[in-house]
Amino acid sequence: MKSHTTDVMSRLGAIDPARDTAIDATERAQLWQLIVASLAGSSALARRRTRLLRLTLVIPAVLVLSAGALGASGVIRIGAPAEPIKGYSASLRGGDLVNGTVRLLPVTAPSPGGGPPWGMRVFSTKSGEGCVEVGRLLGGKLAAIDQENASRDDGLIHAFVLDSTFGARQPICEERVHGNPR
Amino acid sequence: VNDSRDQFEHVYQDCYAAVQRYVARRVAPEAIQDVVSDTFLTAWRRYGELRGEPLPWLLGIARRTAANQRRGGARRDALRERLSSERSVYAPHGLSDSDPLLAAALARLSERDREALTLVAWDGLEHRVAATVMGCSTGAFTVRVHRARRKLERALAGEQSNPIDVSREATSLP
Numbered sequence: 001m002k003s004h005t006t007d008v009m010s011r012l013g014a015i016d017p018a019r020d021t022a023i024d025a026t027e028r029a030q031l032w033q034l035i036v037a038s039l040a041g042s043s044a045l046a047r048r049r050t051r052l053l054r055l056t057l058v059i060p061a062v063l064v065l066s067a068g069a070l071g072a073s074g075v076i077r078i079g080a081p082a083e084p085i086k087g088y089s090a091s092l093r094g095g096d097l098v099n100g101t102v103r104l105l106p107v108t109a110p111s112p113g114g115g116p117p118w119g120m121r122v123f124s125t126k127s128g129e130g131c132v133e134v135g136r137l138l139g140g141k142l143a144a145i146d147q148e149n150a151s152r153d154d155g156l157i158h159a160f161v162l163d164s165t166f167g168a169r170q171p172i173c174e175e176r177v178h179g180n181p182r
Numbered sequence: 183v184n185d186s187r188d189q190f191e192h193v194y195q196d197c198y199a200a201v202q203r204y205v206a207r208r209v210a211p212e213a214i215q216d217v218v219s220d221t222f223l224t225a226w227r228r229y230g231e232l233r234g235e236p237l238p239w240l241l242g243i244a245r246r247t248a249a250n251q252r253r254g255g256a257r258r259d260a261l262r263e264r265l266s267s268e269r270s271v272y273a274p275h276g277l278s279d280s281d282p283l284l285a286a287a288l289a290r291l292s293e294r295d296r297e298a299l300t301l302v303a304w305d306g307l308e309h310r311v312a313a314t315v316m317g318c319s320t321g322a323f324t325v326r327v328h329r330a331r332r333k334l335e336r337a338l339a340g341e342q343s344n345p346i347d348v349s350r351e352a353t354s355l356p
Contacts (some may be wrong), residue, residue, distance in 0.1 A: 008335055012288070012303040015280045018206040023199045031215070032194060035222050 098124045108137055116143070190229055193236045194222060200237055200305070201244050207304055208248045218331035220247045238314035241305070245297070245315060287337035302327060 101124040108117040119137030124130055135142035199216075205217045221244040227234075232239055290297055294316075301312040313323035 007339065008331060009299070009303050011281065011284055012299060012334070015284060016207065016304040018203040018304065021203055021206050023202060027215070028195075028198050028202075030189070031219055031222070032200075034219060035194070035226065038223055 098126055104137075104140065104142070111136070185231075186229060190226055193240070197237050197240050201240050204244050204305055205248055206242055207300065209251055217244065217247050217251050220251075234314075235311070238307070239309045241301075241307075242317065252270040252278075283341045284338060287334055287341045290337040290340075291330060291333055294326070295333055298323065298326045298330045299334060313316050 041159075101122075105120045105122060105124050108119050110117050116136040116138045118134060119142055121133050121135075121142055122130060123133070133142065135144050201221055202214070202218050205221070206214050209217050214255070224238055224243050224247065228243075287301075291299070297316065298312070299306050301315060302309070307309065307315065309324050309327065310320045312327075313320045316323060316326075318326070
């Protein structure tokens with residue numbers, strides 16, 4: 001059996017489809033040049049990605065710092081996160097928020113009374129509703145100011161909570177018929 | 183970066199022939215250069231992950247790249263196969279010409295069994311090195327080769343009593 005097994009492997013080795021394959025030195029050199037060119041290209045791409053990453057880190061930081069500076073200068077006074085509306089129950093109204101479905105829409109409208117512009121965000125609930133929420137847009141987040149029943153009538157601006165509960169403003173929710181509001 | 187590139191160039195020069203032959207045994211002739219270049223480009227991107235000998239690591243990358251290439255080719259050929267109503271078989275370029283019975287028996291094995299046998303018989307790798315290519319332990323590879331040999335022997339015996347015409351079926355492949 002041993003010799004038979006060896007025979008099979010030897011016989012297999014004899015039909016190696018690449019046994020006569022010659023290595024072409026020119027082809028090898030050309031492929032290396034191609035790889036070097038690709039390496040240079042990928043380095044340039046990596047540099048572009050690094051620059052883009054820097055921008056994506058720097059721009060929000062500038063926005064946050066600007067909001068902080070505006071707050072410090074008294075132009076905008078920032079308070080604690082907005083409290084949920086008293087008596088409002090997310091679980092009774094539309095079910096809990098589905099994490100990861102909150103999307104800030106790329107639309108804004110100037111406020112006639114001055115201050116930050118208005119913006120909108122959408123999200124889904126676990127009971128299958130799609131909801132729209134309106135608020136003041138500040139530093140890429142929705143917020144409310146005192147006279148909009150955000151919290152107390154303290155003259156400050158209060159960011160909406162974005163995590164697992166609804167914000168201070170009661171959202172408008174409808175049963176979804178076209179999938180997630182994104 | 184320059185040090186890494188110099189090291190990688192040494193790896194390329196040392197391993198190019200083995201990788202090129204490995205690929206030539208497993209893909210159609212017109213796809214060889216694409217698979218070889220994709221293998222080395224992937225290797226460069228993942229060069230920091232190299233631990234130990236470069237050749238089995240490179241052959242492992244080449245194995246996956248060749249498998250992807252074959253899958254892509256199979257998808258493109260699906261319609262052609264359905265139209266011709268012929269079953270495609272494993273038939274590397276020129277294999278069935280030299281020993282049609284053994285080629286047919288080899289075609290009956292699973293891809294993993296075939297790979298285990300050919301890494302030893304064609305690529306001439308030791309079990310320890312071939313095991314790295316297949317991503318398993320040396321012991322597991324030795325068992326796999328042993329079983330694959332027995333399957334090949336049985337398939338060969340079956341071919342001798344009931345041969346199929348691999349060369350005819352192979353003509354349905356590009």
